[in-house]
Amino acid sequence: MQRPHSEDIDELRQAIDRIDEHILTLLARRFSIADEIAEHKARRGQAIVQPERAQQVRARYVQSGALLGLSPTFLAALWQLVHDESCRRQAEHMKALERSEQSG
Ligand SMILES: O=C(O)C(=O)C[C@]1(C(=O)O)C=C[C@@H](O)C=C1
Numbered sequence: 001m002q003r004p005h006s007e008d009i010d011e012l013r014q015a016i017d018r019i020d021e022h023i024l025t026l027l028a029r030r031f032s033i034a035d036e037i038a039e040h041k042a043r044r045g046q047a048i049v050q051p052e053r054a055q056q057v058r059a060r061y062v063q064s065g066a067l068l069g070l071s072p073t074f075l076a077a078l079w080q081l082v083h084d085e086s087c088r089r090q091a092e093h094m095k096a097l098e099r100s101e102q103s104g
Helices: 002-044 051-067 072-102
Strands: none
């Protein structure tokens, strides 16, 4: 009885590991697109934080996630983490762009 049960858990854990890999791959892709957006903002002198767009994205997280049965508290916290990291990277990317422009 013990063995099949632990094998079931192993399979479920492997499924979780694969899903986590997908999540991380997609997050890395998302942040790299945010870096590209930073270049557009730098060229046009736009602010990193775009409150209207940020609120649209936040609402999408909460609405789409709720349809999938995820908690609004979790979704809001997840969006905040993603948005903060996106902005932190954009600031870093813009500084790197400025440095490379200054050095010719
Ligand atoms: O849409 C943009 O302008 C972005 O830079 C992307 C993004 C995001 O990561 O969701 C980041 C910062 C803005 O405040 C809004 C949205």
